[in-house]
Every structure is written in C-alpha cells, then in structure tokens.
Amino acid sequence: MAVQIPAVLEAPLPSDQTTAGDSVDICIVGAGVIGLALARELVRAFPSRQIVVLEQHSYVGMETSSHNSEVIHAGIYYPPGSLKARCCVRGKELLYDYCNSLSIPYKRTGKLIVANRTEQSALEAILQRAHANGVNSLQFIEKDQIAVMEPNVHADIALWSPETGIIDSHDYMQHLLREAQSGGVVLACRTKLQHSKVDNQHCGFELKLQSGAEELTLRTRVLINCAGLHAVSVAGAIDGLDPAFIPHIQFIKGSYMRLSGKSPFTHLIYPVPDPAYRGLGIHATLDLGGQCRFGPDIEAVDCLDLSLDPARIPLFEKEIRRYYPELDAQRLHTDYAGIRPRLVTSNGEPADFLIQNADKHLISGLWQLFGIESPGLTASLAVAELVASEIRGSAIF
C-alpha cells in the first residue's frame, strides 16, 4: 500500500504512517532549488505518481540555494555545448517566463563586464563564447557610454549584457514548493536520508531515514539524489552503487561583503574573470531592494563552515578598486557566505554539471546530480526539464 504522508510544512515523516511496507514512486533527496524544481516538473509529468521530497533541515532551501548571488545569468561564460551552458540559456528563458506567469518579482538589471584596454581581447573572447552559446544580445560599449550608465565605474570598455537579472531565491523556491504541493508532492522536512539499498526484489530502493527522533524505512521506485553539497555522501551510502561512479567534489567557499548606504551602481558590475582565479572575479550585485554587495571570492575549504572572516576585506578592497577606485572601505561589512560543490577537470578547471543515470551506473531508477554550482539557480527549471525527460524516456512508469 502506498504511504500516506500529510503535506504539512516543516513536518518530518510521521512514523505511524511510514512503516517498512510503505512505498512511493519517486523520492527526491534535497529540497534546494533543484529538488523543488524537479518536484514541480515531475508532478506535472507524472500526476498520478506519489512523490516525496526529503529535506534534512526544518525548511526548504537553507543551504546553497539561499547562499548565492541571486543572479539570473545570461549564459555567457560556460563552455559551448556543456550542460552549464545549455541549461543556463534554456533555464534563464524558463525562469523569466515562470516569474512573469506567477508575478514573482525579479529585475532585468543587465550587467556590465568592465575592462581596461589591455583586457579588451579577453572581452572579445567572452563575446565569442556567448555567441557560441546562443547568447546574441551582448554589446560592446565605450568609456563615454559607461560613464553615462555607471558614473562611478572606472573602465575603458565594457560588454553590456541586457539579459542578466536578479531574483529573490526564497520567493522563487516558495512558488516551486507551492506548485509541487498543490500537485500532491509531499515535503518531509527534518527527514534525512541515512542509507539506501538497491532493492532488486521490488525493483527500486529501500531507504533508511532519520525523521525527527524516529528511524524509518521507505521504498521508492525512483531515487533522485540532488543533495547539493552532500550529494557525494548520499551516493556513498547507496549499497549496490559502484564507488567508481562517485566523483570527487571540492568545496569552494565564496564570501560576500555588503556595502552600507546607497549603492553606487544601478547595474551589476563584473570585472574580466582572471583565469588563475577560477571564478567570475569579485563583482558587484544588487538585491531587489537595491542593496549592493560584493563577492563571492574563492576559498577552497574542507568543511562546510559558513563563518565570515573580516580579514578578507583587504582582498575585496583591492579587487573592487580595479573598477571602483572611489570605494570607501569603511562601508564594507561582512555579509554571508555560500559554498560551491565543485567538480574539477584533470587540470583543475571547474568541470561541468554531472547528471548520472542508469546508462552510466546501470542502476535502474537512480538519478544523481553532482557539482550543481553556479549557474544552478538560473538553470534549475532546465535541469528539472532534462531529468524529467530522461525519466519519461526510461519507460520506468
């Protein structure tokens, strides 16, 4: 008999309703933006299926999905043909349409990638890559136009990206959750997946959950691991999965510094990325209230510690002064940090998103998403669309 779990927000799975015999059709591990986008997409694709989302915290989106820049990226930087590029470009369109259809607040602020003359060739390379990704809206602008658009920015030349925007990630996730729940998806908060076992007898998985103070068992036909920073440990706790399919993930922390008072900018301002830096450079973003913040920087860490170190402020000052020499450092304050779950190539470059299905690991019904760092927020609806179409194509249901 199918499990009956009440769709109560912030509730763990109740033990009296989840016994060893209970089962669902689809279990999504992780209620970040990817898990929620997937829940919404899958309930539309398979309306008669029972779908449960497990979340270890007391509410959705408390990890990376609420510790990022909240930028809707245009899809400029990623290698052509990569999942990052394809899902960003498609996801951006889906996200703007989604926001318009549900009146979710966002702002198409646009962004300037600013440079001095010696960096012009780097801007040209970015423009070419954007074209290869199907982003054709970028334009070069000269110093006099920059001065009109952003009088506080010091630059000789810039690339203007009109499609870049900002969104409130909490508001977006709330809408995804509401839609998923109204389709019948059950969210079980304070419920952590501890261990899974491939269950050949029932063609699926047997899951051991810690739900509040209880230990529970749940069966599922499809298991989707979108546990973000924990995806590798969730994969490591699947009995029957060959460890050769579990990638190595680096934790790359990014800290943000808030600029108190009125923002000196009205658009997002990015420097030319420094290849040695392996990030987009310390840029200026705005939130929907107009608050300016700088970051994220890049710091390899070995634990999930989000504390902020004021000693990083001088590094920020140096980077920000490249395009905003008038910076008053007294106005910079530590704000928050996020951690990227980064896959890397053999030469240490950031690698692509990795979506693993049975074609790879030969376990029917298992999907695993690794390395969903930036632009995962922008790409979320496209990633969900892709996984849903793979599940449809697998003929599991």
Ligand SMILES: Cc1cc2nc3c(=O)[nH]c(=O)nc-3n(C[C@H](O)[C@H](O)[C@H](O)COP(=O)(O)OP(=O)(O)OC[C@H]3O[C@@H](n4cnc5c(N)ncnc54)[C@H](O)[C@@H]3O)c2cc1C
């Ligand atoms: C510094 C920084 C800046 C970024 N800026 C941007 C940006 O501007 N634009 C953009 O598009 N993207 C950006 N990103 C990327 C974006 O934030 C992520 O790609 C996205 O949030 C990933 O979502 P997720 O659902 O995969 O992961 P998460 O949000 O981490 O969600 C995973 C969830 O799984 C839960 N979980 C884990 N293990 C278990 C378990 N065993 N049982 C139950 N639950 C579990 C966790 O509690 C968590 O809630 C940025 C990321 C960082 C770090």
